[in-house]
Protein backbone atom coordinates (compact mmCIF):
# COMPACT_ATOMS: atom_id res chain seq x y z
CA UNK A 477 0.00 0.00 0.00
CA UNK A 478 1.43 3.32 -1.00
CA UNK A 479 2.23 5.94 1.63
CA UNK A 480 1.57 8.66 -0.88
CA UNK A 481 -1.77 10.27 -0.16
CA UNK A 482 -3.73 12.54 -2.49
CA UNK A 483 -4.73 16.06 -1.51
CA UNK A 484 -7.89 16.38 0.61
CA UNK A 485 -11.07 16.22 -1.47
CA UNK A 486 -9.59 14.39 -4.44
CA UNK A 487 -10.93 10.96 -3.46
CA UNK A 488 -14.42 12.55 -3.14
CA UNK A 489 -14.40 13.37 -6.84
CA UNK A 490 -16.89 11.31 -8.79
CA UNK A 491 -15.31 10.37 -12.12
CA UNK A 492 -16.87 12.25 -15.03
CA UNK A 493 -19.12 10.02 -17.13
CA UNK A 494 -19.13 10.91 -20.81
CA UNK A 495 -21.83 10.02 -23.35
CA UNK A 496 -21.55 6.48 -24.66
CA UNK A 497 -20.53 6.06 -28.27
CA UNK A 498 -20.70 2.32 -28.95
CA UNK A 499 -23.25 -0.46 -28.81
CA UNK A 500 -21.65 -3.90 -29.08
CA UNK A 501 -22.45 -5.63 -32.35
CA UNK A 502 -24.09 -2.64 -34.03
CA UNK A 503 -22.68 -0.61 -36.88
CA UNK A 504 -25.69 1.71 -37.32
CA UNK A 505 -25.43 3.50 -33.97
CA UNK A 506 -27.06 6.92 -33.76
CA UNK A 507 -25.14 8.78 -31.07
CA UNK A 508 -27.30 11.38 -29.38
CA UNK A 509 -25.57 11.19 -25.99
CA UNK A 510 -23.04 14.06 -26.08
CA UNK A 511 -24.82 17.04 -27.68
CA UNK A 512 -22.64 16.82 -30.78
CA UNK A 513 -23.41 18.64 -34.01
CA UNK A 514 -25.38 16.48 -36.50
CA UNK A 515 -23.89 18.52 -39.38
CA UNK A 516 -20.35 17.73 -38.24
CA UNK A 517 -18.00 20.70 -38.53
CA UNK A 518 -17.28 23.46 -41.04
CA UNK A 519 -15.39 22.34 -44.20
CA UNK A 520 -13.26 25.44 -43.76
CA UNK A 521 -12.29 24.39 -40.23
CA UNK A 522 -11.27 20.93 -41.40
CA UNK A 523 -9.24 22.37 -44.29
CA UNK A 524 -7.45 24.76 -41.91
CA UNK A 525 -6.70 21.87 -39.55
CA UNK A 526 -5.14 19.80 -42.33
CA UNK A 527 -3.14 22.77 -43.63
CA UNK A 528 -1.70 23.34 -40.16
CA UNK A 529 -0.31 19.80 -40.17
CA UNK A 530 2.69 21.12 -42.15
CA UNK A 531 3.83 22.90 -39.01
CA UNK A 532 3.91 19.99 -36.60
CA UNK A 533 7.53 20.68 -35.69
CA UNK A 534 6.77 24.26 -34.64
CA UNK A 535 5.71 25.21 -31.16
CA UNK A 536 2.38 27.00 -31.23
CA UNK A 537 2.13 30.69 -30.41
CA UNK A 538 1.55 31.13 -26.73
CA UNK A 539 -0.77 34.11 -26.79
CA UNK A 540 -3.42 32.74 -29.22
CA UNK A 541 -3.53 36.23 -30.75
CA UNK A 542 -4.92 35.35 -34.22
CA UNK A 543 -7.65 33.18 -32.71
CA UNK A 544 -8.55 35.76 -30.07
CA UNK A 545 -8.67 38.44 -32.77
CA UNK A 546 -11.04 36.31 -34.86
CA UNK A 547 -13.31 35.61 -31.87
CA UNK A 548 -13.23 39.30 -30.97
CA UNK A 549 -14.16 40.39 -34.50
CA UNK A 550 -17.01 37.92 -34.91
CA UNK A 551 -18.47 38.46 -31.44
CA UNK A 552 -17.74 42.18 -31.15
CA UNK A 553 -15.48 41.71 -28.10
CA UNK A 554 -12.09 43.05 -27.01
CA UNK A 555 -9.52 40.30 -27.85
CA UNK A 556 -7.40 41.38 -24.88
CA UNK A 557 -10.20 40.24 -22.58
CA UNK A 558 -10.41 36.75 -24.11
CA UNK A 559 -8.60 33.61 -22.94
CA UNK A 560 -8.58 30.29 -24.82
CA UNK A 561 -8.39 26.82 -23.36
CA UNK A 562 -8.52 23.11 -24.08
CA UNK A 563 -12.29 23.05 -24.21
CA UNK A 564 -14.27 25.41 -22.04
CA UNK A 565 -13.61 22.79 -19.35
CA UNK A 566 -10.04 24.06 -19.13
CA UNK A 567 -11.16 27.68 -18.86
CA UNK A 568 -13.52 26.65 -16.04
CA UNK A 569 -10.58 24.89 -14.40
CA UNK A 570 -8.42 28.03 -14.62
CA UNK A 571 -11.18 29.96 -12.86
CA UNK A 572 -11.45 27.50 -10.00
CA UNK A 573 -7.68 27.12 -9.60
CA UNK A 574 -7.19 30.87 -9.55
CA UNK A 575 -10.08 31.91 -7.35
CA UNK A 576 -10.97 29.06 -4.94
CA UNK A 577 -8.97 27.02 -2.49
CA UNK A 578 -9.21 24.70 0.48
CA UNK A 579 -12.42 25.15 2.45
CA UNK A 580 -13.89 27.79 0.13
CA UNK A 581 -17.44 27.28 -1.13
CA UNK A 582 -18.38 26.99 -4.77
CA UNK A 583 -22.10 27.18 -5.56
CA UNK A 584 -23.64 24.94 -8.20
CA UNK A 585 -27.28 24.07 -8.79
CA UNK A 586 -29.35 20.91 -8.34
CA UNK A 587 -29.21 19.74 -11.96
CA UNK A 588 -26.05 21.67 -12.85
CA UNK A 589 -23.24 20.50 -15.15
CA UNK A 590 -21.25 17.77 -13.41
CA UNK A 591 -17.85 19.35 -14.05
CA UNK A 592 -18.53 22.19 -11.59
CA UNK A 593 -18.36 20.08 -8.40
CA UNK A 594 -15.48 18.06 -9.86
CA UNK A 595 -13.47 21.24 -10.42
CA UNK A 596 -14.33 22.62 -6.97
CA UNK A 597 -13.12 19.42 -5.28
CA UNK A 598 -9.97 19.44 -7.41
CA UNK A 599 -8.76 22.50 -5.48
CA UNK A 600 -10.08 21.38 -2.08
CA UNK A 601 -13.12 23.66 -2.22
CA UNK A 602 -16.58 22.55 -1.10
CA UNK A 603 -19.31 22.35 -3.75
CA UNK A 604 -22.61 23.70 -2.36
CA UNK A 605 -25.60 22.49 -4.35
CA UNK A 606 -28.63 24.78 -4.43
CA UNK A 607 -32.13 23.53 -5.32
CA UNK A 608 -33.73 24.45 -8.64
CA UNK A 609 -37.41 25.25 -9.21
CA UNK A 610 -39.00 22.81 -11.69
CA UNK A 611 -35.70 22.26 -13.46
CA UNK A 612 -34.96 25.99 -13.71
CA UNK A 613 -32.12 27.70 -11.87
CA UNK A 614 -33.54 29.58 -8.87
CA UNK A 615 -31.83 32.96 -8.47
CA UNK A 616 -33.21 33.54 -4.96
CA UNK A 617 -32.02 30.13 -3.78
CA UNK A 618 -28.51 30.93 -5.04
CA UNK A 619 -28.44 34.35 -3.38
CA UNK A 620 -29.70 32.79 -0.11
CA UNK A 621 -26.89 30.21 -0.19
CA UNK A 622 -24.06 32.75 -0.37
CA UNK A 623 -21.88 32.84 2.75
CA UNK A 624 -18.65 34.64 3.53
CA UNK A 625 -16.83 31.52 2.30
CA UNK A 626 -18.45 31.62 -1.15
CA UNK A 627 -15.95 32.37 -3.90
CA UNK A 628 -17.59 31.24 -7.14
CA UNK A 629 -21.14 30.66 -8.46
CA UNK A 630 -21.54 28.50 -11.57
CA UNK A 631 -24.53 28.67 -13.85
CA UNK A 632 -24.91 27.32 -17.37
CA UNK A 633 -27.39 29.36 -19.36
CA UNK A 634 -28.90 27.55 -21.27
CA UNK A 635 -28.43 24.81 -18.69
CA UNK A 636 -27.27 21.24 -19.27
CA UNK A 637 -29.04 18.78 -18.95
CA UNK A 638 -32.36 20.59 -18.46
CA UNK A 639 -32.13 22.89 -21.50
CA UNK A 640 -33.90 25.66 -19.57
CA UNK A 641 -32.72 29.25 -19.53
CA UNK A 642 -32.92 32.24 -17.22
CA UNK A 643 -34.24 35.50 -18.65
CA UNK A 644 -31.78 38.42 -18.99
CA UNK A 645 -33.57 40.08 -16.05
CA UNK A 646 -33.08 37.02 -13.84
CA UNK A 647 -29.38 36.79 -14.71
CA UNK A 648 -29.01 40.50 -14.07
CA UNK A 649 -30.68 40.09 -10.68
CA UNK A 650 -28.24 37.29 -9.83
CA UNK A 651 -25.16 39.25 -10.87
CA UNK A 652 -26.41 42.38 -9.12
CA UNK A 653 -27.31 40.48 -5.94
CA UNK A 654 -23.95 38.76 -5.42
CA UNK A 655 -21.29 40.36 -3.25
CA UNK A 656 -18.56 41.89 -5.43
CA UNK A 657 -16.08 39.39 -3.90
CA UNK A 658 -17.95 36.44 -5.47
CA UNK A 659 -17.20 35.48 -9.06
CA UNK A 660 -20.17 34.51 -11.24
CA UNK A 661 -19.33 32.10 -14.05
CA UNK A 662 -21.90 32.40 -16.83
CA UNK A 663 -21.29 29.27 -18.91
CA UNK A 664 -22.56 29.87 -22.42
CA UNK A 665 -21.68 26.50 -23.95
CA UNK A 666 -25.12 26.39 -25.64
CA UNK A 667 -25.60 30.13 -26.28
CA UNK A 668 -25.75 29.90 -30.06
CA UNK A 669 -28.82 27.64 -29.88
CA UNK A 670 -30.79 30.28 -27.93
CA UNK A 671 -31.93 32.90 -30.43
CA UNK A 672 -30.74 36.39 -29.54
CA UNK A 673 -28.65 35.35 -26.50
CA UNK A 674 -25.24 36.99 -26.02
CA UNK A 675 -23.81 34.28 -23.76
CA UNK A 676 -23.30 36.74 -20.92
CA UNK A 677 -21.03 39.21 -22.75
CA UNK A 678 -23.19 42.19 -21.76
CA UNK A 679 -23.23 40.98 -18.18
CA UNK A 680 -19.43 40.81 -18.13
CA UNK A 681 -19.28 44.39 -19.36
CA UNK A 682 -21.62 45.55 -16.59
CA UNK A 683 -20.09 43.48 -13.75
CA UNK A 684 -16.34 43.13 -13.12
CA UNK A 685 -16.97 39.90 -11.19
CA UNK A 686 -18.51 37.90 -14.08
CA UNK A 687 -16.71 35.48 -16.41
CA UNK A 688 -18.40 34.20 -19.56
CA UNK A 689 -17.23 30.84 -20.96
CA UNK A 690 -17.94 29.54 -24.46
CA UNK A 691 -17.07 26.48 -26.50
CA UNK A 692 -16.28 25.33 -30.03
CA UNK A 693 -17.64 21.87 -29.16
CA UNK A 694 -21.33 22.48 -29.78
CA UNK A 695 -22.42 24.94 -32.50
CA UNK A 696 -19.06 24.63 -34.30
CA UNK A 697 -19.04 20.84 -34.06
CA UNK A 698 -15.43 20.68 -32.84
CA UNK A 699 -15.87 18.63 -29.65
CA UNK A 700 -13.06 16.32 -30.76
CA UNK A 701 -10.64 19.21 -31.12
CA UNK A 702 -11.03 20.60 -27.56
CA UNK A 703 -11.22 24.40 -27.74
CA UNK A 704 -13.11 26.84 -25.56
CA UNK A 705 -12.72 30.43 -24.46
CA UNK A 706 -13.58 32.86 -21.74
CA UNK A 707 -14.32 36.59 -21.63
CA UNK A 708 -13.95 38.75 -18.54
CA UNK A 709 -12.47 41.96 -17.18
CA UNK A 710 -8.81 42.50 -18.03
CA UNK A 711 -7.57 41.90 -14.48
CA UNK A 712 -9.37 38.54 -14.31
CA UNK A 713 -7.99 37.44 -17.68
CA UNK A 714 -4.53 38.49 -16.48
CA UNK A 715 -4.87 36.22 -13.42
CA UNK A 716 -6.10 33.28 -15.52
CA UNK A 717 -3.24 33.63 -18.02
CA UNK A 718 -0.71 33.26 -15.22
CA UNK A 719 -1.84 29.69 -14.51
CA UNK A 720 -2.45 28.72 -18.14
CA UNK A 721 0.21 26.49 -19.68
CA UNK A 722 1.89 28.51 -22.42
CA UNK A 723 1.37 25.90 -25.13
CA UNK A 724 -2.09 24.69 -24.10
CA UNK A 725 -3.48 24.88 -27.65
CA UNK A 726 -1.83 23.36 -30.72
CA UNK A 727 -1.34 25.14 -34.05
CA UNK A 728 -3.91 22.88 -35.69
CA UNK A 729 -6.48 23.49 -32.96
CA UNK A 730 -6.12 27.24 -33.26
CA UNK A 731 -6.19 27.21 -37.07
CA UNK A 732 -9.37 25.13 -37.13
CA UNK A 733 -11.05 27.23 -34.46
CA UNK A 734 -10.21 30.47 -36.25
CA UNK A 735 -11.70 29.17 -39.50
CA UNK A 736 -14.73 27.84 -37.62
CA UNK A 737 -15.54 31.08 -35.85
CA UNK A 738 -15.26 33.00 -39.13
CA UNK A 739 -17.58 30.52 -40.91
CA UNK A 740 -20.74 32.24 -39.72
CA UNK A 741 -22.76 30.74 -42.59
CA UNK A 742 -22.14 27.21 -41.25
CA UNK A 743 -22.89 28.37 -37.70
CA UNK A 744 -26.20 29.89 -38.77
CA UNK A 745 -27.17 26.77 -40.74
CA UNK A 746 -26.54 24.63 -37.63
CA UNK A 747 -28.57 26.94 -35.40
CA UNK A 748 -31.44 27.00 -37.88
CA UNK A 749 -31.57 23.21 -38.29
CA UNK A 750 -31.39 22.76 -34.52
CA UNK A 751 -34.26 25.17 -33.89
CA UNK A 752 -36.51 23.38 -36.40
CA UNK A 753 -35.64 19.86 -35.22
CA UNK A 754 -35.89 20.83 -31.54
CA UNK A 755 -39.45 22.11 -32.07
CA UNK A 756 -40.34 18.93 -33.92
CA UNK A 757 -38.88 16.76 -31.15
CA UNK A 758 -40.63 18.62 -28.35
CA UNK A 759 -44.03 18.78 -30.04
CA UNK A 760 -43.93 15.08 -30.89
CA UNK A 761 -42.76 14.00 -27.42
CA UNK A 762 -45.55 15.97 -25.78
CA UNK A 763 -48.08 14.43 -28.17
CA UNK A 764 -46.85 10.97 -27.14
CA UNK A 765 -47.38 11.80 -23.47
CA UNK A 766 -43.70 12.39 -22.65
CA UNK A 767 -42.92 15.53 -20.64
CA UNK A 768 -40.65 18.07 -22.31
CA UNK A 769 -39.81 21.61 -21.14
CA UNK A 770 -38.97 24.23 -23.72
CA UNK A 771 -35.27 23.78 -24.54
CA UNK A 772 -32.89 26.59 -25.50
CA UNK A 773 -30.02 24.21 -26.28
CA UNK A 774 -29.24 21.44 -28.80
CA UNK A 775 -30.91 18.71 -26.77
CA UNK A 776 -34.24 18.07 -25.11
CA UNK A 777 -34.93 16.51 -21.74
CA UNK A 778 -37.58 13.80 -22.18
CA UNK A 779 -39.42 13.21 -18.90
CA UNK A 780 -41.12 9.88 -18.28
CA UNK A 781 -43.64 8.76 -15.63
CA UNK A 782 -40.96 7.32 -13.34
CA UNK A 783 -37.36 6.02 -13.37
CA UNK A 784 -38.48 2.55 -14.49
CA UNK A 785 -40.21 3.97 -17.55
CA UNK A 786 -37.14 6.09 -18.41
CA UNK A 787 -34.99 2.98 -18.13
CA UNK A 788 -37.36 1.00 -20.36
CA UNK A 789 -37.40 3.81 -22.93
CA UNK A 790 -33.59 3.88 -22.88
CA UNK A 791 -33.56 0.11 -23.44
CA UNK A 792 -35.98 0.47 -26.38
CA UNK A 793 -33.76 3.16 -27.92
CA UNK A 794 -30.67 0.99 -27.46
CA UNK A 795 -32.46 -1.92 -29.11
CA UNK A 796 -32.88 0.35 -32.11
CA UNK A 797 -29.22 1.43 -32.03
CA UNK A 798 -29.85 4.86 -30.49
CA UNK A 799 -27.68 6.15 -27.64
CA UNK A 800 -29.04 8.95 -25.45
CA UNK A 801 -27.97 10.15 -22.01
CA UNK A 802 -29.30 8.82 -18.70
CA UNK A 803 -29.29 11.75 -16.30
CA UNK A 804 -30.02 10.06 -12.96
CA UNK A 805 -26.63 11.35 -11.81
CA UNK A 806 -27.97 14.88 -12.34
CA UNK A 807 -30.93 14.28 -10.03
CA UNK A 808 -33.21 13.42 -12.96
CA UNK A 809 -33.76 9.64 -12.72
CA UNK A 810 -37.02 9.68 -14.72
CA UNK A 811 -35.56 11.59 -17.65
CA UNK A 812 -33.39 11.04 -20.72
CA UNK A 813 -31.39 13.79 -22.38
CA UNK A 814 -31.59 13.46 -26.14
CA UNK A 815 -29.37 15.47 -28.48
CA UNK A 816 -31.33 17.08 -31.31
CA UNK A 817 -30.24 15.31 -34.47
CA UNK A 818 -30.78 15.99 -38.16
CA UNK A 819 -34.10 15.25 -39.93
CA UNK A 820 -33.32 11.54 -40.26
CA UNK A 821 -32.00 11.19 -36.71
CA UNK A 822 -35.03 12.88 -35.21
CA UNK A 823 -37.32 10.65 -37.26
CA UNK A 824 -35.52 7.57 -35.93
CA UNK A 825 -35.85 8.66 -32.30
CA UNK A 826 -39.50 9.62 -32.67
CA UNK A 827 -40.39 6.33 -34.35
CA UNK A 828 -38.81 4.31 -31.56
CA UNK A 829 -40.31 6.39 -28.75
CA UNK A 830 -43.69 6.47 -30.53
CA UNK A 831 -43.75 2.65 -30.65
CA UNK A 832 -42.52 2.45 -27.04
CA UNK A 833 -45.25 4.72 -25.72
CA UNK A 834 -47.98 3.06 -27.84
CA UNK A 835 -47.00 -0.35 -26.41
CA UNK A 836 -47.41 0.97 -22.86
CA UNK A 837 -50.96 2.15 -23.31
Ligand code: PMP
Nearest residue numbers: 563564565632636665691693704
Ligand atom coordinates in the same frame (compact mmCIF):
# COMPACT_ATOMS: atom_id res chain seq x y z
N1 PMP B 1 -20.36 23.59 -19.99
C1 PMP B 1 -21.45 22.88 -20.23
C2 PMP B 1 -22.75 23.33 -19.65
C3 PMP B 1 -21.38 21.72 -21.01
O1 PMP B 1 -22.47 20.98 -21.21
C4 PMP B 1 -20.14 21.33 -21.55
C5 PMP B 1 -19.99 20.10 -22.41
N2 PMP B 1 -20.53 18.95 -21.89
C6 PMP B 1 -19.02 22.10 -21.24
C7 PMP B 1 -19.16 23.24 -20.49
C8 PMP B 1 -17.63 21.73 -21.66
O2 PMP B 1 -17.47 21.73 -23.02
P1 PMP B 1 -16.06 21.70 -23.71
O3 PMP B 1 -15.01 21.42 -22.67
O4 PMP B 1 -16.15 20.67 -24.74
O5 PMP B 1 -15.88 23.09 -24.25
